[in-house]
Amino acid sequence: MTTFCLTLAVTFVAIALWGVSYGFVKAGRELHNGMLSRLMHSPMSYFDTTPLGRILNRFSKEIDTVDIALPRNTRYFCNAFFLGVTLVLQIMIALPLIAAIVIPLLAAIYFVKRYYQMTAMQLKRLDGLTRAPLISSLQQSFAGTAVILATGQTARFIAESHRKVDSLSSILHLSNALLHWLCLSNLLIANTLTTIVSFTCVILRNTAAFPNEPAVVGLALMSAVAFTILLQWMVQNLCDLEYSLLSTERIRDYTEAPVEAPAIVPDNRPPPKWPYKGQITFQNYSTRYRPGLELVLEGINGTIASGEKIGVVGRTGSGKSSLTLALLRIIEPAGGAISIDGTDISKIGLQDLRSRITIIPQEATLFGGSLRMNVDPTQEASDEQIWDALESSRLKPYFQVSPQGLDTRISEGGSNLSVGQRQLICLARALLRRSKILILDEATAAIDFETDKYVQEVVRKEFSDCTVITIAHRINTIMDSTRVLVMDAGRIREFDTPANLVEQPDSLFYKLAKDAGAI
Numbered sequence: 001m002t003t004f005c006l007t008l009a010v011t012f013v014a015i016a017l018w019g020v021s022y023g024f025v026k027a028g029r030e031l032h033n034g035m036l037s038r039l040m041h042s043p044m045s046y047f048d049t050t051p052l053g054r055i056l057n058r059f060s061k062e063i064d065t066v067d068i069a070l071p072r073n074t075r076y077f078c079n080a081f082f083l084g085v086t087l088v089l090q091i092m093i094a095l096p097l098i099a100a101i102v103i104p105l106l107a108a109i110y111f112v113k114r115y116y117q118m119t120a121m122q123l124k125r126l127d128g129l130t131r132a133p134l135i136s137s138l139q140q141s142f143a144g145t146a147v148i149l150a151t152g153q154t155a156r157f158i159a160e161s162h163r164k165v166d167s168l169s170s171i172l173h174l175s176n177a178l179l180h181w182l183c184l185s186n187l188l189i190a191n192t193l194t195t196i197v198s199f200t201c202v203i204l205r206n207t208a209a210f211p212n213e214p215a216v217v218g219l220a221l222m223s224a225v226a227f228t229i230l231l232q233w234m235v236q237n238l239c240d241l242e243y244s245l246l247s248t249e250r251i252r253d254y255t256e257a258p259v260e261a262p263a264i265v266p267d268n269r270p271p272p273k274w275p276y277k278g279q280i281t282f283q284n285y286s287t288r289y290r291p292g293l294e295l296v297l298e299g300i301n302g303t304i305a306s307g308e309k310i311g312v313v314g315r316t317g318s319g320k321s322s323l324t325l326a327l328l329r330i331i332e333p334a335g336g337a338i339s340i341d342g343t344d345i346s347k348i349g350l351q352d353l354r355s356r357i358t359i360i361p362q363e364a365t366l367f368g369g370s371l372r373m374n375v376d377p378t379q380e381a382s383d384e385q386i387w388d389a390l391e392s393s394r395l396k397p398y399f400q401v402s403p404q405g406l407d408t409r410i411s412e413g414g415s416n417l418s419v420g421q422r423q424l425i426c427l428a429r430a431l432l433r434r435s436k437i438l439i440l441d442e443a444t445a446a447i448d449f450e451t452d453k454y455v456q457e458v459v460r461k462e463f464s465d466c467t468v469i470t471i472a473h474r475i476n477t478i479m480d481s482t483r484v485l486v487m488d489a490g491r492i493r494e495f496d497t498p499a500n501l502v503e504q505p506d507s508l509f510y511k512l513a514k515d516a517g518a519i
């Protein structure tokens with residue numbers, strides 16, 4: 001009867017703990033989704049300061065631990081725990097005297113586990129610290145394979161990689177040694193129980209305290225032997241369970257990563273056709289990449305009229321790209337404001353702002369997928385419109401001969417296309433969007449002079465009624481701009497027509513144009 005009640009109680013508790021284990025799985029999934037959605041909305045400064053290797057480690061190892069190891073360890077521990085409790089109770093029912101040594105044995109198990117765990121925690125931390133640099137280093141090496149091969153640095157990178165693998169292996173080796181120590185300690189404790197149970201049986205064999213049934217004595221002895229095997233498993237599962245919970249903590253840190261401003265501000269949504277004219281006004285605008293850093297744009301004032309074609313020039317690091325990032329609110333203002341058609345862009349949602357401005361960046365961003373998906377990511381255009389855009393960007397003849405047509409596969413990052421072709425796909429994308437403001441951030445740097453000229457012609461023709469801001473590496477390409485904005489150390493130094501600026505030999509633009517051989 002007692003055994004039946006015990007079994008029933010244990011079954012109920014086991015079911016309750018299975019529920020807890022299921023809860024872990026659910027919580028793990030929520031943490032995963034939370035981390036992903038948070039990181040997708042994190043500002044650029046967060047990625048500037050958080051190594052990519054660390055983020056990848058969270059998404060691979062830690063998520064794997066929460067999704068797979070945590071529920072498994074919970075289940076294993078529950079099994080081991082209840083089996084262990086049942087075995088000890090069976091021994092105590094058969095030989096009540098054994099109860100006297102259970103508490104000292106539990107104390108010994110507790111101290112061994114605590115010692116093991118303190119050391120293992122440190123090792124786990126070291127594992128994380130050595131694993132992340134290894135992932136980052138591998139990633140950098142793969143990204144820079146061409147440069148590493150070209151500069152003959154292969155041996156250095158391999159040696160560096162070996163050094164990092166060695167550091168990680170030494171931590172893994174120590175973890176294994178610690179695990180063996182735990183095994184040995186637990187075996188000693190469990191064997192002590194078996195020895196005491198055996199001796200008690202022998203000593204009490206002729207006394208009233210000895211069970212009448214030989215089967216009960218056999219059960220006690222069998223339980224003691226089984227406990228020897230089980231204890232090791234139970235303690236290790238408990239430790240594994242606690243480590244898995246550490247991963248949850250690490251992922252939770254990422255679910256609290258900073259996020260950008262809201263995508264939509266319901267009370268302040270611009271009308272669907274905004275911007276109507278594309279007039280951009282800077283009012284004493286300044287910005288920095290993150291708190292604590294120097295201002296990269298300072299006291300920017302000026303108005304770009306609707307439909308103007310503005311060329312932005314300046315020495316490297318003068319703040320040209322920062323100006324475009326400020327327009328898209330990739331970096332937020334530290335002071336002043338930018339208005340588009342009279343609307344302060346800092347007051348509207350990021351999605352509303354960014355969906356109304358088109359940028360062709362310095363580095364073309366292409367995704368692994370079809371040509372159609374890359375040219376028309378929102379999937380709103382017809383095949384005809386996409387082919388027209390490809391024709392205007394001079395890519396139609398190239399893709400027309402492909403049997404898959406618009407379904408031609410583009411590799412991740414556009415690696416099966418030339419750098420120039422990638423930029424032309426971005427131009428086709430811009431042609432499809434047709435927003436009132438277009439930004440070209442050194443977009444034609446990788447294109448030959450002839451194609452660059454053609455792109456400028458297409459932009460002038462197709463975006464004739466739009467405001468176009470061109471950050472130029474070739475001064476020639478912006479000589480026919482309406483006005484030229486010359487940046488220097490984060491400030492606007494000159495803002496006038498190219499003709500006026502080249503007439504002033506002491507102007508910065510004159511010097512830049514002269515250096516470039518444009519005048």
Ligand SMILES: Nc1ncnc2c1ncn2[C@@H]1O[C@H](COP(=O)(O)OP(=O)(O)OP(=O)(O)O)[C@@H](O)[C@H]1O
Pocket residue numbers: 048289290293296314315316317318319320321322323
């Ligand atoms: N992610 C960043 N974090 C911190 N500072 C940055 C970051 N990107 C750029 N800067 C700094 O901002 C300043 C302006 O850089 P920006 O890229 O706007 O110059 P640029 O004129 O576009 O240069 P280039 O012609 O070389 O592209 C530089 O001093 C640069 O060091």
